[in-house]
Amino acid sequence: MKRLLAFFFLASMVxxxxxxxxxxKNRSGDFSGKKRRFHFGFSLGYNRTSFxxxxxxxxxxxxxxxxxxxxxxxxxNLNILSSLHIDNNWKLRFLPGISxxxxxxxxxxxxxxxxxxxEHRVESTYIDFPLLLKWxxxxxxxxxxxxxxxxxFSVDMASRExxxxxxxxxxxxxxxxxxxxxxxxxxxxxxxxxxxxxxxxSGIPNILxxxxxxxxxxxxxxxxxxxxxxxxxxx
Numbered sequence: 001m002k003r004l005l006a007f008f009f010l011a012s013m014v015x016x017x018x019x020x021x022x023x024x025k026n027r028s029g030d031f032s033g034k035k036r037r038f039h040f041g042f043s044l045g046y047n048r049t050s051f052x053x054x055x056x057x058x059x060x061x062x063x064x065x066x067x068x069x070x071x072x073x074x075x076x077n078l079n080i081l082s083s084l085h086i087d088n089n090w091k092l093r094f095l096p097g098i099s100x101x102x103x104x105x106x107x108x109x110x111x112x113x114x115x116x117x118x119e120h121r122v123e124s125t126y127i128d129f130p131l132l133l134k135w136x137x138x139x140x141x142x143x144x145x146x147x148x149x150x151x152x153f154s155v156d157m158a159s160r161e162x163x164x165x166x167x168x169x170x171x172x173x174x175x176x177x178x179x180x181x182x183x184x185x186x187x188x189x190x191x192x193x194x195x196x197x198x199x200x201x202s203g204i205p206n207i208l209x210x211x212x213x214x215x216x217x218x219x220x221x222x223x224x225x226x227x228x229x230x231x232x233x234x235x
Contacts, residue, residue, distance in 0.1 A: 045077030045230035064110040071104040195232035
């Protein structure tokens with residue numbers, strides 16, 4: 001987050017330095033609320049998904065487990081974008097969409113005196129409902145920077161919450177909610193507005209379904225963590 005804030009601070013300085021340049025403004029009234037209060041578009045995104053995880057205090061005595069790590073794995077997001085104009089600097093955004101997420105959990109066990117790594121994948125297909133408040137700088141020529149924050153409710157359509165199985169698996173709950181924070185840059189082009197945005201989504205509840213198997217039993221808590229790089233298009 002320090003790097004993210006530093007980037008947007010430097011971008012703001014660049015924008016301020018370019019304020020004296022007199023360039024024609026593309027669609028100067030369309031996104032200021034003078035013509036339309038609502039704007040619509042879509043967003044395409046690349047995500048890297050992981051877990052915040054906590055192990056039980058006595059996990060080393062369970063099935064000879066030495067440790068557990070989670071490897072971030074890439075995924076894909078597609079969202080419909082609707083934006084409510086509050087004033088020139090504040091917007092309220094609703095972006096319902098779908099996200100494909102994949103987490104790679106790496107277990108290290110001692111088996112027959114040797115250390116072995118077992119990989120376990122947790123795949124999800126989420127229907128997301130983010131509601132975000134956006135604050136942007138005053139527009140300078142044809143671009144500006146902004147910060148964004150809010151929350152998201154998600155439903156995992158691929159969840160195995162209600163599926164009984166005898167396999168050694170890690171099951172997560174069907175619903176999740178998260179706090180989100182990030183920032184980006186808007187570019188006002190002749191026919192539409194293009195945006196680049198980086199956002200962190202941090203899950204709040206424990207989504208682990210406790211089970212008595214070698215993969216699930218050592219874990220006390222699992223919370224979702226998603227970094228999302230998205231490209232927005234507004235008409």
